[in-house]
Amino acid sequence: MNESSPSSLGGITLCFYGAGSMAEAILRGLIDAKLTNPSNVTVMNRQNAERLLQLQRQYGVIPAATDASKEDALRTSDVIILGMKPKDSANALISLKPLLRPDQLVVSLIAGLTIDTIQQLLGRPQPVVRTMPNTSSTIGLGATGICFSDAVTPEHRELALTMFNAVGLVAVVDEPLIAAVNGVSGSGPAYVYYLMEAMIDAGVKLGLTREAALQLTVQTVKGAAEMVQSTGENPGDLRRKVTSPNGTTEAAILTLDRFSFQEGMNQAIVRCVERANEMGEAIRDEAIKAQQA
Numbered sequence: 001m002n003e004s005s006p007s008s009l010g011g012i013t014l015c016f017y018g019a020g021s022m023a024e025a026i027l028r029g030l031i032d033a034k035l036t037n038p039s040n041v042t043v044m045n046r047q048n049a050e051r052l053l054q055l056q057r058q059y060g061v062i063p064a065a066t067d068a069s070k071e072d073a074l075r076t077s078d079v080i081i082l083g084m085k086p087k088d089s090a091n092a093l094i095s096l097k098p099l100l101r102p103d104q105l106v107v108s109l110i111a112g113l114t115i116d117t118i119q120q121l122l123g124r125p126q127p128v129v130r131t132m133p134n135t136s137s138t139i140g141l142g143a144t145g146i147c148f149s150d151a152v153t154p155e156h157r158e159l160a161l162t163m164f165n166a167v168g169l170v171a172v173v174d175e176p177l178i179a180a181v182n183g184v185s186g187s188g189p190a191y192v193y194y195l196m197e198a199m200i201d202a203g204v205k206l207g208l209t210r211e212a213a214l215q216l217t218v219q220t221v222k223g224a225a226e227m228v229q230s231t232g233e234n235p236g237d238l239r240r241k242v243t244s245p246n247g248t249t250e251a252a253i254l255t256l257d258r259f260s261f262q263e264g265m266n267q268a269i270v271r272c273v274e275r276a277n278e279m280g281e282a283i284r285d286e287a288i289k290a291q292q293a
Ligand SMILES: NC(=O)C1=CN([C@@H]2O[C@H](COP(=O)(O)OP(=O)(O)OC[C@H]3O[C@@H](n4cnc5c(N)ncnc54)[C@H](OP(=O)(O)O)[C@@H]3O)[C@@H](O)[C@H]2O)C=CC1
Pocket: 017, 018, 019, 020, 021, 022, 023, 044, 045, 046, 047, 048, 082, 083, 084, 085, 086, 088, 091, 092, 109, 110, 111, 132, 133, 134, 135, 186, 187
C-alpha cells in the first residue's frame, strides 16, 4: 500500500496552521523519525500562546504567536498544514487566501473538507493534498488516506507521501473514499479505545485490579493486531481458531451477536461517514456564503 518515497524532507519548511492534537501527532512523528529539523517547523493557532510554547519546549519547533509572525510563516513556508477543526476552516482559509503563493502546497487534515471547497475558499487551483490521518501517527503507527488535487506536481506528491509514510501507513485513494477512510481508520482508534475501556471495566467488575485488567487488555489488542499482520491470516479465521465449539469464546461471541455487535460497528462507521459528509457540506455552504458576501 505504501508508495516509496525519499527518507528526508531536506530544507522544506512546514507550517502547522492549527496546533492541536492531530498536528502534534504528525509533527512529533516527523521529528522523531528525523525527517525534518524542528527549526523548519512553525506552529500557530488562534489564541493559545501557552500551547505553542509547550510545543516549542517539547519538540524545538518555532512558535508563531503574533499576527506578524503568523503572516510571515504562512507567506513563506513551503507547506501549509491545515490542522484546525472543520468549523474553523472556512475562516482560516479566507485569512490564508491573500498570503499564499501559487506554488505553496496546502495539506489538509480536516474531516469532511473537500479539495473543491478549499480551492473555492482560496480562489484558485492551489496544489492541495487532502488527507485523513489518525492520532497513532504520534508513534509512527498512523494510518493515512491521501488524495491529490490536479495542481499537485509529482514533487509535491512525493513530498506528501514522504511526510505521511514517515508516520505510518499511507493509502492513496480517490477523494470520495476519504470519508470511508475517516470511518475506518481516522476515527478508528476511538472505537478500539472504547472496546478496551469496556474490556477493562468488565475485568474490574470480575475482581481484577484495574492495572492488571489494563495490562491484559493492552497486550491482547496489541497481540491480536500483530497476529493479523504477521501471519497474514484474515481476522475471521484467527477468531475461529480462538473459538472452540461449545467453548467459552463461542459463548462470548454469541452474546456479542445477541447485542448486534457487528451491526452496531457497521452502523457506527456508516454514521461516521455521513457525519464527515455533513461537516463537509456545512463548510461548502460557508464558502458559498463568503463568495456571495
Ligand atoms: N484528532 C483526531 O484524531 C483527528 C483529527 N483530524 C482532523 O484534524 C483537525 C484538527 O483536529 P484536532 O487536532 O483534534 O483539533 P484541536 O482542537 O486539538 O486543534 C485545533 C487547533 O486549531 C487551531 N485553530 C482554530 N482556528 C484557527 C485559526 N483560524 N487559525 C489558526 N489556528 C486555528 C486551534 O487553536 P486555539 O486552540 O488557539 O483555538 C487549535 O490549535 C480537525 O479538522 C479534524 O477533523 C483528522 C484525523 C484524526
